[in-house]
Amino acid sequence: QVQLVESGGGLVQAGGSLRLSCAASGRTFSSDAMGWFRQAPGKLREFVGAINWATNNTRHADSIKGRFTVSRDYAKNTVYLQMNSLKPEDTAVYYCAAKAGWTSTHENDYRYWGQGTQVTVSS
Numbered sequence: 001q002v003q004l005v006e007s008g009g010g011l012v013q014a015g016g017s018l019r020l021s022c023a024a025s026g027r028t029f030s031s032d033a034m035g036w037f038r039q040a041p042g043k044l045r046e047f048v049g050a051i052n053w054a055t056n057n058t059r060h061a062d063s064i065k066g067r068f069t070v071s072r073d074y075a076k077n078t079v080y081l082q083m084n085s086l087k088p089e090d091t092a093v094y095y096c097a098a099k100a101g102w103t104s105t106h107e108n109d110y111r112y113w114g115q116g117t118q119v120t121v122s123s
Helices: none
Strands: 003-007 009-013 018-025 033-039 047-051 058-060 067-074 076-084 090-099 119-121
Touching: 003 090, 009 067, 009 090, 018 033, 018 090, 018 119, 033 067, 033 076, 047 076, 058 067
Parallel strands: 009 119
Antiparallel strands: 003 018, 018 076, 033 047, 033 090, 047 058, 067 076, 090 119
């Protein structure tokens, strides 16, 4: 059973930065790919970025490209989401998720989910 624990959320002013972490335990082939999603109040959950453990290949949503970066520390079984130049519209609960195989932008492809961490960006 794969368990995911996010951390690093908080309150930040517009233009600031945060780094979210997602620690994965019990990782197996069923968690080859890790994704980050976010859900703002009243909105659907949306894809942010993803990474493949073995190849380190990443993909990012167009809406955050150039500001957010997904990375991983293989030795620590931890995936990161570095968020720079934050905007009020980035305010959301951020989730990490795991799936077998290649990365995907579709939340339904992900089997395991963390509890989420709140990010609030003030203007």
